[in-house]
Amino acid sequence: MTNVRQRTPTKVRHVLGISGGKDSSALAVHMRGKVPDMEYFFCDTGAELPETYDYLNRLEAALGKPIARLNASRDFDHWLQVYQGTLPSASMRWCTKNLKIKPLEDWLGNDQAVSYVAIRADENRLGYVSTKPNIKAVFPFREEGIDRDGVSAILDESGIGLPAYYEWRTRSGCYFCFFQRKHEWVGLADRHPELFERAIEYEDKVKYASTAMQGRQYTWSQGESLRDLLARRDEIEQRHQAALSRAANRPRRNLPLIDVLADAHDDENDEAGCAVCHL
Ligand code: SF4
Missing domain, CATH: 3.40.50.620 (HUPs)
Structure with missing residues (x-):
């Protein structure tokens, strides 16, 4: 057997x-x-x-x-x-x-x-x-x-x-997440200035670090360094407030603030989040 x-x-x-x-x-x-x-x-x-x-x-x-x-x-x-x-x-x-x-x-x-x-x-x-x-x-x-x-x-x-x-931020994830909206970076600078500084240190550290970039600078936020972004704080906040008003006035039922924030895209913020990190 x-x-x-x-x-x-x-x-x-x-x-x-x-x-x-x-x-x-x-x-x-x-x-x-x-x-x-x-x-x-x-x-x-x-x-x-x-x-x-x-x-x-x-x-x-x-x-x-x-x-x-x-x-x-x-x-x-x-x-x-x-x-x-x-x-x-x-x-x-x-x-x-x-x-x-x-x-x-x-x-x-x-x-x-x-x-x-x-x-x-x-x-x-x-x-x-x-x-x-x-x-x-x-x-x-x-x-x-x-x-x-x-x-x-x-x-x-x-x-x-x-x-x-x-x-002040609509997505989970790292303090330096590149999916952050411009006004969320401003929020990070206000709420956690030490983390904002650390993110700047990364930008400084990697400046021109890669030969593939041929002298261009890596930045967390598209198109500008965090120092430049913060210098535009007033403009970024104005754009954000305008986007908030547009989102709140859309012809839909009353939304809680978190949903208005999530829907408030301005023309500088159009990246979809990460489907692993932002759930
Ligand atoms: S995509 Fe995810 S792991 Fe990468 S920085 Fe953003 S939150 Fe962090």
Whole structure:
């Protein structure tokens, strides 16, 4: 008789990434209790806003579970050297790849995993879908028809509310994120002058660092250095106020301030955010 060895079925892990933004936080609350062995994680670039760390602590208390902090084995400065002094940008997003996606994929290894992604029903973007065959993405908000209002309701009802940075910035992520709008850089200078200074130091450090740039300067914000941007503070604020008025006066139902802010694009701010970092 052939001895057939019993194979232990591989346990599938259920993981939910929290970016520090409202949608992924709302999804974490929404899934609370529905998937008992859910593992929450946060990929910490080491350059997150202090408000994000505070919010994660509040969220952890509400979830009654720890949020695993995943740190990349090599930090931003290491990768900046590897990329020869090229600051990351929307078209060269090495920061997301090395500081957000890689730590997650290392953490999961070859485990079979279901990854819960917080793309809302009213969004037309994909979110993080791993190319690794052992990681399957699912989209509960999209499947259940939960939109922007639904997300707000989940956060309000749970008592968690929004992260404090939403007072001046509409996206989660690194303090130096190049997806920041011009007026958000001004907000960073006002709220966290030491972080704004650190971002300037990066610009100074990488000035002319790459031969590929042939003498041109790398900047975080498109088209100008942070020093120049701050010198235009009044103009940037005027444009922002005008964009806010336009967004508030659009023929739609009354929107909460956070949604008006999110919709208030002026002609200097047209980049869509990162579908990994800004959820
Ligand atoms: S938040 Fe911005 S700077 Fe930070 S990893 Fe994501 S895309 Fe890069």
